[in-house]
Amino acid sequence: MRMSQLFTKTSKTAPADEVAKNAQLLIRAGFVYKVMAGVYAYTPLGLRVLENIKRIVREEMNKIGGQELIMSSLQKKDTWEITGRWDDDVVDVWFKSKLKDETEVGFGWSHEEAIVEMVKQYLTSYKDLPINVYQFQTKLRNELRAKSGIMRGREFVMKDMYSCSIDAEQHETFYNASIEAYNRVFDRLGLGEDTYVTYASGGAFTKFSHEFQTICDAGEDIIYVNREKGIALNEEVMDDENLEKLGIKRDELEKVKSAEVGNIFNFGTDKSEQMDFSFTNKNGEKQYVHLGSYGIGVTRLMGVIVEKFADDKGIVWPENIAPAKVYLMQIGDAATQKASEIYAAFEAKGITVLYDDRNERPGKKFADAELMGIPHRVTVSERLIDSGKFEYTNRQSGETELLTYDELYARMAQL
Amino acid sequence: MRMSQLFTKTSKTAPADEVAKNAQLLIRAGFVYKVMAGVYAYTPLGLRVLENIKRIVREEMNKIGGQELIMSSLQKKDTWEITGRWDDDVVDVWFKSKLKDETEVGFGWSHEEAIVEMVKQYLTSYKDLPINVYQFQTKLRNELRAKSGIMRGREFVMKDMYSCSIDAEQHETFYNASIEAYNRVFDRLGLGEDTYVTYASGGAFTKFSHEFQTICDAGEDIIYVNREKGIALNEEVMDDENLEKLGIKRDELEKVKSAEVGNIFNFGTDKSEQMDFSFTNKNGEKQYVHLGSYGIGVTRLMGVIVEKFADDKGIVWPENIAPAKVYLMQIGDAATQKASEIYAAFEAKGITVLYDDRNERPGKKFADAELMGIPHRVTVSERLIDSGKFEYTNRQSGETELLTYDELYARMAQL
Numbered sequence: 102m103r104m105s106q107l108f109t110k111t112s113k114t115a116p117a118d119e120v121a122k123n124a125q126l127l128i129r130a131g132f133v134y135k136v137m138a139g140v141y142a143y144t145p146l147g148l149r150v151l152e153n154i155k156r157i158v159r160e161e162m163n164k165i166g167g168q169e170l171i172m173s174s175l176q177k178k179d180t181w182e183i184t185g186r187w188d189d190d191v192v193d194v195w196f197k198s199k200l201k202d203e204t205e206v207g208f209g210w211s212h213e214e215a216i217v218e219m220v221k222q223y224l225t226s227y228k229d230l231p232i233n234v235y236q237f238q239t240k241l242r243n244e245l246r247a248k249s250g251i252m253r254g255r256e257f258v259m260k261d262m263y264s265c266s267i268d269a270e271q272h273e274t275f276y277n278a279s280i281e282a283y284n285r286v287f288d289r290l291g292l293g294e295d296t297y298v299t300y301a302s303g304g305a306f307t308k309f310s311h312e313f314q315t316i317c318d319a320g321e322d323i324i325y326v327n328r329e330k331g332i333a334l335n336e337e338v339m340d341d342e343n344l345e346k347l348g349i350k351r352d353e354l355e356k357v358k359s360a361e362v363g364n365i366f367n368f369g370t371d372k373s374e375q376m377d378f379s380f381t382n383k384n385g386e387k388q389y390v391h392l393g394s395y396g397i398g399v400t401r402l403m404g405v406i407v408e409k410f411a412d413d414k415g416i417v418w419p420e421n422i423a424p425a426k427v428y429l430m431q432i433g434d435a436a437t438q439k440a441s442e443i444y445a446a447f448e449a450k451g452i453t454v455l456y457d458d459r460n461e462r463p464g465k466k467f468a469d470a471e472l473m474g475i476p477h478r479v480t481v482s483e484r485l486i487d488s489g490k491f492e493y494t495n496r497q498s499g500e501t502e503l504l505t506y507d508e509l510y511a512r513m514a515q516l
Numbered sequence: 517m518r519m520s521q522l523f524t525k526t527s528k529t530a531p532a533d534e535v536a537k538n539a540q541l542l543i544r545a546g547f548v549y550k551v552m553a554g555v556y557a558y559t560p561l562g563l564r565v566l567e568n569i570k571r572i573v574r575e576e577m578n579k580i581g582g583q584e585l586i587m588s589s590l591q592k593k594d595t596w597e598i599t600g601r602w603d604d605d606v607v608d609v610w611f612k613s614k615l616k617d618e619t620e621v622g623f624g625w626s627h628e629e630a631i632v633e634m635v636k637q638y639l640t641s642y643k644d645l646p647i648n649v650y651q652f653q654t655k656l657r658n659e660l661r662a663k664s665g666i667m668r669g670r671e672f673v674m675k676d677m678y679s680c681s682i683d684a685e686q687h688e689t690f691y692n693a694s695i696e697a698y699n700r701v702f703d704r705l706g707l708g709e710d711t712y713v714t715y716a717s718g719g720a721f722t723k724f725s726h727e728f729q730t731i732c733d734a735g736e737d738i739i740y741v742n743r744e745k746g747i748a749l750n751e752e753v754m755d756d757e758n759l760e761k762l763g764i765k766r767d768e769l770e771k772v773k774s775a776e777v778g779n780i781f782n783f784g785t786d787k788s789e790q791m792d793f794s795f796t797n798k799n800g801e802k803q804y805v806h807l808g809s810y811g812i813g814v815t816r817l818m819g820v821i822v823e824k825f826a827d828d829k830g831i832v833w834p835e836n837i838a839p840a841k842v843y844l845m846q847i848g849d850a851a852t853q854k855a856s857e858i859y860a861a862f863e864a865k866g867i868t869v870l871y872d873d874r875n876e877r878p879g880k881k882f883a884d885a886e887l888m889g890i891p892h893r894v895t896v897s898e899r900l901i902d903s904g905k906f907e908y909t910n911r912q913s914g915e916t917e918l919l920t921y922d923e924l925y926a927r928m929a930q931l
Binding site: 106109131136141142143144147151168170172173174177196197198200201206208215222223224232234241243244255256 | 525546549551552557562563566581586587589612613615623630638639649656659670
């Protein structure tokens with residue numbers, strides 16, 4: 102991608118009403134555009150990051166047998182009345198509107214009821230189970246406040262998966278597979294070390310539910326964590342009884358701020374009974390489906406990654422999700438031809454490049470490269486042309502080396 | 517994909533309230549699920565078709581320099597009040613709701629105003645132009661009636677592109693390039709022959725606007741077409757004056773029903789003046805942007821393709837967008853091993869296969885293969901195992917041949 106063709110521009114300032122670091126940096130770097138509080142558009146660079154995160158999540162969900170589909174945003178009142186969740190006193194984040202004939206409709210803030218209603222149409226026998234489906238859906242939630250940038254929006258992208266199982270055992274198998282899949286996702290996003298399966302307040306069937314919490318100062322949650330033992334509790338379940346149950350002492354735990362990047366939930370047969378979501382078992386008897394739901398906040402993850410890895414110069418994207426691997430720039434007109442050759446050669450080899458071909462002074466280009474957080478910067482400098490050397494700088498470490506083209510190419514090709 | 521693992525099932529009937537052939541077939545074949553009138557979910561098979569269509573559209577938009585981004589569904593009242601299009605008397609398809617503090621918000625039925633407001637933030641100089649951006653957006657439209665299945669929904673996917681140009685000439689260049697890109701899209705979707713750039717009622721700046729109309733009995737439009745000369749007029753502009761202008765006679769034109777699969781529109785500087793969307797020209801003067809908008813109905817296209825190519829047995833997908841190239845099935849237990857080998861071998865070579873490994877009678881499998889419209893059917897039959905032959909059937913022509921594995925593979929690998 103040539104920067105001269107990108108319509109976005111970097112900026113030294115973010116909108117005055119934007120208080121979250123993640124959104125400030127993403128807006129300044131030209132990755133997102135703020136439509137209104139809690140509502141962001143994703144520009145070409147931001148969309149690339151989002152799609153890279155989705156690709157990783159998709160691969161891991163497919164590995165455990167998830168089938169991707171896409172539900173609708175528009176929701177029927179009937180569907181949600183069955184479980185009592187149409188009521189604004191029960192769910193306070195609905196956006197609602199009306200059809201021309203005055204029929205009320207809602208906009209999907211979640212899709213459990215909708216998924217159950219759909220899968221019901223296809224489910225007859227125990228032979229049809231298990232069924233595991235997921236989607237990347239734009240959720241709309243009428244949040245009272247929206248001050249965390251893309252970490253809590255009124256409109257955001259979530260991967261939500263649902264498992265339909267014959268019994269508790271089949272449910273458990275998938276539930277455990279999903280924990281492993283989630284851990285792989287967070288590992289691949291570079292968040293593995295700081296992300297904990299966290300005990301949180303449970304549903305009707307289990308003492309605890311499981312959240313995936315990433316330690317992050319900008320998070321809205323508080324967890325107590327023992328990093329060595331890999332145990333974490335949400336503040337809400339932090340009491341003597343639970344500490345004993347989990348076999349850990351208060352003074353072994355560190356209190357930290359964290360962001361909930363995923364959650365997995367066992368509904369048992371509760372919702373299935375409410376919605377008459379059933380099948381015929383081996384003995385020809387009616388039996389209710391064991392239901393689980395599994396969320397990952399895709400846009401939130403993008404925000405958490407910005408918050409955690411950014412430094413005072415700007416964003417630092419992990420290798421796997423950066424919008425390009427290489428930020429290529431030239432200093433001096435005499436370097437332009439060589440830079441263009443490298444751009445073409447790298448792109449031809451599948452090494453993605455953001456080529457800063459703008460007619461800007463070097464200081465501006467260096468600053469933009471740092472703000473935008475592309476992992477590897479290559480500078481083709483007029484004064485080095487004769488030496489056959491190129492300046493390579495690692496965004497994360499800041500270390501700079503002079504490399505020949507062959508050395509440079511070998512390193513980038515490894516990524 | 518193994519059919520035993522797909523949660524959807526085929527059905528002999530569609531919902532009683534579903535009158536459109538496209539939705540009836542798609543529901544029966546398990547490609548879409550009807551949430552309510554005009555609102556459909558896309559199951560794994562349907563989503564594959566949709567993604568295949570999007571891939572083709574995306575490739576062609578990128579070729580002409582389009583930059584993909586994604587705007588928001590939630591829309592600000594202020595943005596649309598500038599052009600008077602917030603008013604329900606002007607735009608009668610808004611879904612609207614309110615934030616907790618009573619601020620009114622809308623849900624995107626179109627994104628012209630939103631795009632202008634965003635691009636404005638980045639545009640300063642004529643050097644920044646042209647800017648061509650597009651998105652695949654889920655549009656929400658409060659349609660009074662929704663009786664055309666996925667051809668006109670209350671929720672649907674549209675590719676909308678916007679061009680921002682310095683002047684009429686730069687606009688014209690992109691406008692013409694987009695006509696060519698659109699023609700390539702419709703060609704690749706198998707609709708090229710029956711899709712016409714059609715003169716329709718124009719905006720403020722041109723006598724005509726251009727629609728892409730595909731001849732289709734289920735379409736909601738009427739056009740007059742001369743297939744040989746490649747000229748088409750929307751009924752709305754069919755009068756003596758326009759016939760003369762276009763140099764064609766009434767009796768040279770055939771009246772047909774058609775579906776609008778795309779449109780391109782020249783706003784001139786009208787909307788830019790309303791929204792103060794401007795830049796500084798070479799002489800340092802303020803100048804308004806020439807704006808164009810370019811739509812393709814992605815979900816509508818899927819519906820049109822079903823309507824046009826389906827026969828009395830079911831859907832017939834064009835090669836390029838089918839959810840799988842091959843429908844593989846076996847007859848008799850002794851054929852299972854061979855069928856599984858072919859499945860593995862084809863998938864390893866990148867030939868996508870829907871493998872009907874269900875324990876169903878052959879008649880049911882044949883009927884489902886036809887209903888689902890996969891282009892190539894391969895039957896591994898017990899009685900042919902010893903001969904080393906396999907039955908190959910072309911979905912479109914219905915022709916059947918007996919082929920050896922090498923012949924079969926050679927043919928499928930060519931696709």
